[in-house]
Amino acid sequence: MNMDPFRTLVRTEGVRLYRDLPWRRTRDPYKVWLSEVMLQQTQVSRVETRWAEWLDAFPSVFALAEAGTAEVLAAWQGMGYNRRALALKAAAEEIVRGYDGVFPAGTKELIALPGIGPATAQGIRSFAFDLPGVYLETNVRTVLLHHLFPDVPGVPDRELVPLAEATCPAAPASCGAEADCFAGQKPGALMAADARSADPFAMPQDPDDTPRTWYYAMLDYGAYLKKTVPNPSRRAKAYTRQSRFEGSRRQKRAEIVRQLLDAQARGERASTASLHAALNDVERTAGRPPVEGELVESILTDLAREGFCRECEGAWVIV
Numbered sequence: 001m002n003m004d005p006f007r008t009l010v011r012t013e014g015v016r017l018y019r020d021l022p023w024r025r026t027r028d029p030y031k032v033w034l035s036e037v038m039l040q041q042t043q044v045s046r047v048e049t050r051w052a053e054w055l056d057a058f059p060s061v062f063a064l065a066e067a068g069t070a071e072v073l074a075a076w077q078g079m080g081y082n083r084r085a086l087a088l089k090a091a092a093e094e095i096v097r098g099y100d101g102v103f104p105a106g107t108k109e110l111i112a113l114p115g116i117g118p119a120t121a122q123g124i125r126s127f128a129f130d131l132p133g134v135y136l137e138t139n140v141r142t143v144l145l146h147h148l149f150p151d152v153p154g155v156p157d158r159e160l161v162p163l164a165e166a167t168c169p170a171a172p173a174s175c176g177a178e179a180d181c182f183a184g185q186k187p188g189a190l191m192a193a194d195a196r197s198a199d200p201f202a203m204p205q206d207p208d209d210t211p212r213t214w215y216y217a218m219l220d221y222g223a224y225l226k227k228t229v230p231n232p233s234r235r236a237k238a239y240t241r242q243s244r245f246e247g248s249r250r251q252k253r254a255e256i257v258r259q260l261l262d263a264q265a266r267g268e269r270a271s272t273a274s275l276h277a278a279l280n281d282v283e284r285t286a287g288r289p290p291v292e293g294e295l296v297e298s299i300l301t302d303l304a305r306e307g308f309c310r311e312c313e314g315a316w317v318i319v
Helices: 004-017 029-038 044-057 061-066 069-076 082-099 107-111 118-129 138-148 157-167 211-228 249-266 272-285 293-305
Strands: 309-312 315-318
Touching: 004 138, 004 157, 004 211, 029 044, 029 082, 029 118, 044 069, 061 082, 069 082, 069 249, 069 315, 082 249, 107 118, 118 211, 138 157, 138 211, 249 272, 249 293, 249 315, 272 293, 293 309
Parallel strands: none
Antiparallel strands: 309 315
């Protein structure tokens, strides 16, 4: 299949629809990684604010690794999925311990870090290091499905992966993996860097067509398609509708974490009974029935096993 017309269309739309987002003005892998995690199921406008706030609190991977769990969880409140905050801290600790604070650029090494899956790993590789690979997230799926699988339901990722791989350009020959020659530049306005290719026989490459610019174009065009046509990503076999949060066990977990943080900030002890009572106050205000004590105990047990908190002399504290 000749993919040139598809690539030309996406690149053109990428220039037209380009979003000048703050994490696109950097190649710092720590900042790129943070944006990739925050953007999972969170609106871009909200991430813009919270990304900057997080970096004020934890400006580097070293600062995050050294921070206390309670401090990290408190900074994450309102973003959902508290496990992601714990994974961010655990991965930062591993990067500092195992890599002296220098982010690895290899897929295998990145995926081995806590909380980093294939899409997040390739996001870091593409946007921090300009390295090629398969970045299969929802907006990328949207573009591939809309143009290459029109009206086809249940398309599995195994059919999308080779297309994502085939359409992603190679790394720029004139830009090393850690170079900053494309940072913050809008597609269509990138300047060629000094010629210092690792391969003296490499074919000349369009400096506007790199993994970084390609996937920005896919993201922006995919976001546009979602607003203008019936969401193509729903035809992916990997698509799952997000479950309802209010009234769910996930909502009760989040509330218990928040209560633990509040109690710790006030210097108070949080017993199972006090957490149960506080949770029931929230449920009652929301018009929901009270929660059984067994459920509160089960949630606390899960949170302790996952490293959120521990029981100390009859009270629960953030680790």
